[in-house]
Structures are given as C-alpha cells and as structure tokens.
Amino acid sequence: MEEFIQQLINGLAVGGIYALIALGYTMVYGVLKLINFAHGDLFTLGAYFGLTLLITMGIGDMVPGPLGIIIVAGMVMALVAIMGYLLERVAYRPLRNSDRLAAVVSALGASIFFQNAIMLVYGSDAQVYNLNVSAAEYSLPVAGINISASSIIMIGTSLLLMWGLYWFINRTRTGMAIRAVANDQAAAKLMGIDVNKIIALVFMIGPALGGVAGLTVGLCYGKIDYNMGWTYGLKAFTAAILGGIGNIPGAMLGGILLGVVESLGEAYISGAWKNAISFFVLILILLFRPTGLLGERVADKL
Amino acid sequence: MIALDQLKSTRNRKAYFALIGGIIALLAVCPLFLNNYWLLALNNIGLYSILALSLNIVLGQTGLFNMGHTAFYAVGAYTAAILNTNLDIPVLWLLPVSGLLAAVAALLVAWPVIRLRGDYLLIVTIALVEILCITLDNDIFGLTGGTNGIYGIDRPILFGIKIYKEWQFFYLIWGFLGITVILFSLLEKSRFGRALNYIKQDETAAEGSGISTASYKMMAFTFAAFWAGMAGTLFAAKMTTVSTGSFTFAESAMLFAIVILGGAGSIRGVLLATFVLIGLQTAFSDLKSFRLLVFGAAMVMMMLLRPQGILPPKPHRYKVDRYMSDLPEPAFSPKEQTTREVKGI
Incomplete structure (x- = not known):
C-alpha cells in the first residue's frame, strides 16, 4: 500500500509535467489544427535556458532560495515564449493557407533544427543541474510516506500554472478571444479579433508553460538531455489526445492520468515496457473514444 | 523542373525520353567509376527510394497520414534476419515471406485504426513504431536479440553469384527500385490508383461514387507495408545485421518528410526528394554536428518556398x-x- 501511494505521487508529479507540456500542444491544435512537433524541443530549451541562467550565470547564487528560482522561472518563460513566437512567425505563419502537411514537415524540420542547435551549444552529453541544494534531499513525511520535495515542487508548479491558465482562458477578455479563435477563426475575425495576434499569443503561452516544465524537470531530476524533448513531447501529446485534443482541462486531466498510469505500470507490470504502456493506452483510447475523455464530437466533413 | 514538364508535354517528347534514358544509362555504368563511398551513398538512396515510394502510395496517393512506415520495414528486416539465422533459408527467398508478414502486420494494425481522422492516424502510427521498437528491444520470445539486434545474416545469392560487394548491391537495389518505379507508375494509372486519388481528393464524394473507401485504404496500407517489408529484407541482406536503431521514429519522420517535400503523390518528386535529402545527408556526413542543423533549417525553407513539394503530381x-x-x-x-x-x- 505504501509503495502504491509512493508510485501514485511519483505519477502525479511526472503527470503534472506532461500536463504542462500537453497544454501547449492542445492550445496550438485548438487554434490551428496543427501538431506542433517542435513543442517538445521548446520544453528542452526551457530546461537548458534554466541551466544557463541558474548555474552558469549564477542567478541561483545571487538570489538564493526559492526567490531566485522564481525569478529564473519568469526569465525562462519569457525567453521560451520569444522562441515560440519566432517559431510561429518563421516556420508556421507563411504556411497557414497551404496544405496542412506542409506545416507538419516544417514543424519536423524546426524540431530537428532546435535539437541540433541545443546539441551544438551545450554538447551531446547530458547536463547536470549543479545546485548547492538539491530538492531530492528533502522530503516531507506524511503518515509514514515520504513525499519528496521534488514531487511537491512538480505537483505544485503544475497545479499553480494550470490554475493560472484556466483563469486566464475563462475569465479574461483575451482568454475569451482565444476561445473564439479556436471555435471559428472567420467569425472571430468578423467580431474584430486580431486573429494573427491571438495565434502568436497562443504560441507564446504554450511554450512558456513548456519551458517552465523543462526547468522543473531539470531542478527535480537533476539531469537534462538535448533530445529529451522527443520522449516528453510524445508523451505529452499522448496526454493531450487522451484528454481530448483542443480541450484545455482535457490536457490537464490527460497529463496527470498518463503520468499515474505510466508510473503504476512501471512499478507493477514492467519497467522495460514503461513507454510501451503509455502508447498502448493511447491506441486504446483512440479506438474506443477517438475524441478523448473530455473531447467534443467532431463532425465529419460533408 | 517546370521546364522538364514542358519538355514532356509539348514538342520535345524525344528530349524528355533522352534525358530519362541518359539518367538510366549513367546509373547503369556508374559503378565503373565511382568509389565505394559514393556507391554506398547511392545504395542508401536506392533503399530509401523504395521505402519512400511505398509510403507515397499511402501518404501521397491516398492521403493517409502514416508516420510509422519504418515499422513495416522493421518487420520485414527482422523476419528475414530471424528466418535466415535460425533456419538458414537463403535471404532472397525470404523477400515474399517478409513482405507478407509485414502486410499481415499492417492489416492487423490498420483494421481498427484506418477509419480514424487524419491526425489521429498520424499519432497511432507514431505510437506503433515506438511500441514495436520497445518490443524488439525487449527481446520478445528470445528471437529479436534485444538492443543488440541480430548478427550474422547471410549474404544474398542471386543466380549463383554471392552478392557482397558494394557495386553488386548497387545493381540489386537499383534493379529492385527500377521494378518498383515501373510497377508503381502502372498502379498509379490503374483503376486502383485512381480510386486512391479520389479518396485523397474527396473522401465523401468517393464513398458516394461507390468506392469502398475503408477497404481501398486498407489495401493501400497493406500493399505499401508489403513493399516496405521486402525493402527490409534487402536492408537486412546488405547490412548482415539488424537492430532497432535503423527503424526509429526519426527514420519514419524522415520518410514522411521526403514524400511531402517531393510532392505528395508524385513518383518523380519522391525520387528527386530522396536523392536530395539522403544524398545531402550522406555527402555531408563529415560535418556531423552541423549537418542536421542545416538539414532541419533546409526542411523548413523548402516547405516555405514550395509548400506543394518540389515536383507536385501533374494533373492526370x-x-x-x-x-x-x-x-x-x-x-x-x-x-x-x-x-x-x-x-x-
């Protein structure tokens, strides 16, 4: 039982990360019907920007403690948002009116570009987050179960950001505009919404969340890799579909669910098959409920 | 390249056929003056061309978003490897066997998922490659050799000649490619090919005209997998070793990009794109680190400049x-x- 709860908490922690990345996929898909294959690499970029700011530039030492990390998180968000904006501007916007597959290939190209750019700058070896204090050392005993500080950070960060996004999308005028563009671009344009601006905004919010997820992974797992974006990205995308692609609460639910299923599967079925379990879940979902858990029915073209 | 179209469509048909004939003649004699390095590059291009052309049937002609084509390539290669190393069946005899097994795999996979909308199919096929690679890496039934793969596959023997030199493989692979091109051109114009095109253009209208879209999609998917399975056998025979490293999702994505960059549905376009992309990759393999960076940027640039592909299919x-x-x-x-x-x- 104790091990079960431990695994559950691990699952929730990694699930929160998946959910944060999944939000970027699902928002972009919601407004553009495009699978942003480069999103996973923006996540990686967040982890590496965090590494540079926190350790190489020493912001972690200048402003010790949580405050320094929060400042770095803000900077990472801003930097990755700029990258997301540039990506949309350069690789996707010119293709918005052509065949959708052209945008998919452009996205794949951008992904290869980012991955290798990171590799060239930081090297192909895994990088270590060399903090003076490691989150892994601390833990909080609750009813006989040690909840590690890193789990708390991961769960806390993801819940906070998800709540923020949910509030932003549902309670602000800009959020309403995003929903309108996702619903019907032409109609939104007629209502006086600057569609280009909204799409650019979506390409900044999604990567910003993904970037923080990258930083969190770096902080909590301590090790980052230039091509980790693929695995995390694919899992997060699976999560987005699991919850119903284009649906923001769906991405949150899907991410957390996938994290838990994966973590329990790893513990109770087989560690070697960990990744296969997630993809198997994905196929099952698509077979029996292609619109995902919270997705709405999509009408076929007639 | 537009000039090429004009050559064919207007007066200078002769010039067009002379050009094609020239290319074929050049390919036929090039082992005489190319060294092994360039022959290796050409063999790579040949193998990828066969694969890309088979994917073209699914993705280019039918419009099914299959980003997991290497899964069937892998099934073919592993079938050949397992049967050859365990039962000593000559590797070229295994061409149809591994093709069939890949086709059966495709049938099993496609059966439930073929009706999914475009993007979902894309994701399922990606998941498929991942699952397959994990399965093979986990040494399933003790047959697939785990992450090391399978070693010691026999060299192919054709008409009593043992094929082991690069130039011999060149003729084997490009001969197979030649057959593929001819067959697929005929297929494109056949009733089957036209039905596939109709499905791509307008699925609802195709269904309305009495084309059973689901079964045609299945046939396209299965046939492409059959061909990829055979290409897998050639690959296994050439490398004499197979491991999952050659069949990753990245390879699938590369094939996908080749078909779209070439101009989905266009055999000439796909051949040209394979030549350019795989050729570039092999030619600049010395500049290892920068190569892929440039490659990624080039993919984006090419799409921005020609979103319809280099040589999109001409109107029929x-x-x-x-x-x-x-x-x-x-x-x-x-x-x-x-x-x-x-x-x-």
Whole structure:
C-alpha cells in the first residue's frame, strides 16, 4: 500500500509535467489544427535556458532560495515564449493557407533544427543541474510516506500554472478571444479579433508553460538531455489526445492520468515496457473514444 | 523542373525520353567509376527510394497520414534476419515471406485504426513504431536479440553469384527500385490508383461514387507495408545485421518528410526528394554536428518556398474519346483535341 501511494505521487508529479507540456500542444491544435512537433524541443530549451541562467550565470547564487528560482522561472518563460513566437512567425505563419502537411514537415524540420542547435551549444552529453541544494534531499513525511520535495515542487508548479491558465482562458477578455479563435477563426475575425495576434499569443503561452516544465524537470531530476524533448513531447501529446485534443482541462486531466498510469505500470507490470504502456493506452483510447475523455464530437466533413 | 514538364508535354517528347534514358544509362555504368563511398551513398538512396515510394502510395496517393512506415520495414528486416539465422533459408527467398508478414502486420494494425481522422492516424502510427521498437528491444520470445539486434545474416545469392560487394548491391537495389518505379507508375494509372486519388481528393464524394473507401485504404496500407517489408529484407541482406536503431521514429519522420517535400503523390518528386535529402545527408556526413542543423533549417525553407513539394503530381490526362465512343454523335470532331486535363487530381 505504501509503495502504491509512493508510485501514485511519483505519477502525479511526472503527470503534472506532461500536463504542462500537453497544454501547449492542445492550445496550438485548438487554434490551428496543427501538431506542433517542435513543442517538445521548446520544453528542452526551457530546461537548458534554466541551466544557463541558474548555474552558469549564477542567478541561483545571487538570489538564493526559492526567490531566485522564481525569478529564473519568469526569465525562462519569457525567453521560451520569444522562441515560440519566432517559431510561429518563421516556420508556421507563411504556411497557414497551404496544405496542412506542409506545416507538419516544417514543424519536423524546426524540431530537428532546435535539437541540433541545443546539441551544438551545450554538447551531446547530458547536463547536470549543479545546485548547492538539491530538492531530492528533502522530503516531507506524511503518515509514514515520504513525499519528496521534488514531487511537491512538480505537483505544485503544475497545479499553480494550470490554475493560472484556466483563469486566464475563462475569465479574461483575451482568454475569451482565444476561445473564439479556436471555435471559428472567420467569425472571430468578423467580431474584430486580431486573429494573427491571438495565434502568436497562443504560441507564446504554450511554450512558456513548456519551458517552465523543462526547468522543473531539470531542478527535480537533476539531469537534462538535448533530445529529451522527443520522449516528453510524445508523451505529452499522448496526454493531450487522451484528454481530448483542443480541450484545455482535457490536457490537464490527460497529463496527470498518463503520468499515474505510466508510473503504476512501471512499478507493477514492467519497467522495460514503461513507454510501451503509455502508447498502448493511447491506441486504446483512440479506438474506443477517438475524441478523448473530455473531447467534443467532431463532425465529419460533408 | 517546370521546364522538364514542358519538355514532356509539348514538342520535345524525344528530349524528355533522352534525358530519362541518359539518367538510366549513367546509373547503369556508374559503378565503373565511382568509389565505394559514393556507391554506398547511392545504395542508401536506392533503399530509401523504395521505402519512400511505398509510403507515397499511402501518404501521397491516398492521403493517409502514416508516420510509422519504418515499422513495416522493421518487420520485414527482422523476419528475414530471424528466418535466415535460425533456419538458414537463403535471404532472397525470404523477400515474399517478409513482405507478407509485414502486410499481415499492417492489416492487423490498420483494421481498427484506418477509419480514424487524419491526425489521429498520424499519432497511432507514431505510437506503433515506438511500441514495436520497445518490443524488439525487449527481446520478445528470445528471437529479436534485444538492443543488440541480430548478427550474422547471410549474404544474398542471386543466380549463383554471392552478392557482397558494394557495386553488386548497387545493381540489386537499383534493379529492385527500377521494378518498383515501373510497377508503381502502372498502379498509379490503374483503376486502383485512381480510386486512391479520389479518396485523397474527396473522401465523401468517393464513398458516394461507390468506392469502398475503408477497404481501398486498407489495401493501400497493406500493399505499401508489403513493399516496405521486402525493402527490409534487402536492408537486412546488405547490412548482415539488424537492430532497432535503423527503424526509429526519426527514420519514419524522415520518410514522411521526403514524400511531402517531393510532392505528395508524385513518383518523380519522391525520387528527386530522396536523392536530395539522403544524398545531402550522406555527402555531408563529415560535418556531423552541423549537418542536421542545416538539414532541419533546409526542411523548413523548402516547405516555405514550395509548400506543394518540389515536383507536385501533374494533373492526370485521360483520353476523352475512349469514354465517348458509345455516344451516338461525338460532341466534337475526333481530330480535335482528344485529351482533357482533370485538374487537381
């Protein structure tokens, strides 16, 4: 039982990360019907920007403690948002009116570009987050179960950001505009919404969340890799579909669910098959409920 | 390249065929003066061309988003490897066997998922490659050799000649590619090919015209997998070793990009794109680190400059009077223009 709860908490922690990345996929898909294959690499970029700011530039030492990390998180968000904006501007916007597959290939190209750019700058070896204090050392005993500080950070960060996004999308005028563009671009344009601006905004919010997820992974797992974006990205995308692609609460639910299923599967079925379990879940979902858990029915073209 | 089209469509048909003939003749003699390095590059291009052309049937002609084509390539390669190393069956005899097994795998996979909308199919096929690679890496049934793969596959023997030199493989692979090109060109114009094109253009209309879209999609998927399985056998025979590293999702994505970059549905386009992309990759393999960076940027640039692909398929031409011979009175004199372009197909 104790091990079960431990695994559950691990699952929730990694699930929160998946959910944060999944939000970027699902928002972009919601407004553009495009699978942003480069999103996973923006996540990686967040982890590496965090590494540079926190350790190489020493912001972690200048402003010790949580405050320094929060400042770095803000900077990472801003930097990755700029990258997301540039990506949309350069690789996707010119293709918005052509065949959708052209945008998919452009996205794949951008992904290869980012991955290798990171590799060239930081090297192909895994990088270590060399903090003076490691989150892994601390833990909080609750009813006989040690909840590690890193789990708390991961769960806390993801819940906070998800709540923020949910509030932003549902309670602000800009959020309403995003929903309108996702619903019907032409109609939104007629209502006086600057569609280009909204799409650019979506390409900044999604990567910003993904970037923080990258930083969190770096902080909590301590090790980052230039091509980790693929695995995390694919899992997060699976999560987005699991919850119903284009649906923001769906991405949150899907991410957390996938994290838990994966973590329990790893513990109770087989560690070697960990990744296969997630993809198997994905196929099952698509077979029996292609619109995902919270997705709405999509009408076929007639 | 547009000039090439004009060559073919207007006066200079002869020049066009001379060009094609020239390319074929050049390929036929090039082992005489190319060293092994370039032959290796050409063999890579040849293998990828076979694969890309088979994917082209699914992705380019039918419009099914398959980003997991290497899964069937892998099934073919592993089938050949397992049967050859365990039962000592000559590797070329295994061509149809591994093709069939890949086709069966495709059938099993496609059965439930073929009706999914475009993007979902894309994701399922990606998941498929991942699952397959994990399965093979976990040494399933003790047959697949885990992450090390399988070693010691026999060299192929053709007409009593043991094929092991690079130039011998060149003729084997490019011969197979030649057959593929001819067969697929015929297929494209056949009733089957036209039905696939119709599904790509407008699935609802195709269904309405009495084309069973689901079964045609299945056939396209299965046939492409069959061909990829055979290509897998060639690969296994050439490398004498197989491991999952050659069949990753990245390879699948590369094939996907080749088909779209070449111009989905266009055999010439896919061949050209394979030549350019795989050729570039092999040619600049010395500049290892920068190569892929440039490669990624080039993929984006090419799409921005030509979103329809390098050589998009031309509109098909059909002889109209063949279908009008039953009419009591010709709508126009048969000596006038007798072909009509069907736009967009």
